[in-house]
Amino acid sequence: xxxxxxxxxxxxxNGLVKFYEQVTGMSLVQYTPDFAELKTPTAxxxxxxxxxxxxxxxxxxxxxxxxxxxxxEFKVDDVDKDYERLTDYLQNSIVQKxxxxxxxxxxxxFRDPDGNxxxxxxxxxxxxxxxxxDGK
Numbered sequence: 001x002x003x004x005x006x007x008x009x010x011x012x013x014n015g016l017v018k019f020y021e022q023v024t025g026m027s028l029v030q031y032t033p034d035f036a037e038l039k040t041p042t043a044x045x046x047x048x049x050x051x052x053x054x055x056x057x058x059x060x061x062x063x064x065x066x067x068x069x070x071x072x073e074f075k076v077d078d079v080d081k082d083y084e085r086l087t088d089y090l091q092n093s094i095v096q097k098x099x100x101x102x103x104x105x106x107x108x109x110f111r112d113p114d115g116n117x118x119x120x121x122x123x124x125x126x127x128x129x130x131x132x133x134d135g136k
Contacts, residue, residue, distance in 0.1 A: 005044035009062040013049040015113045065114040072118045079122040104128030
């Protein structure tokens with residue numbers, strides 16, 4: 001079994017698509033006005049509008065902008081450079097400036113427009129780097 005994607009359900013698909021393109025520097029593929037994907041070598045971040053909930057059983061299946069338990073994480077080459085690049089864009093969304101975590105990653109934590117936590121991190125300790133060898 002392989003984790004393939006995480007999907008955000010939102011009432012603001014255009015805003016989230018624009019946000020994740022700015023943060024990652026990558027283009028999302030918007031297949032329909034209600035569904036887009038950011039494909040990376042290891043996983044996909046999917047973004048679906050609330051209209052897509054009809055395919056999963058209705059509006060009560062998921063609620064947009066109510067996540068309080070998941071952090072969307074992206075491994076980056078240099079979290080400090082990304083922090084410098086994004087500081088003005090993120091403004092009041094930053095939760096934690098780049099900080100070294102006990103498990104050996106340097107992490108920048110902020111919120112997307114729906115309030116979801118996003119972590120950009122760079123492994124810096126030898127043990128952390130070993131966990132991500134071969135670019136994974």
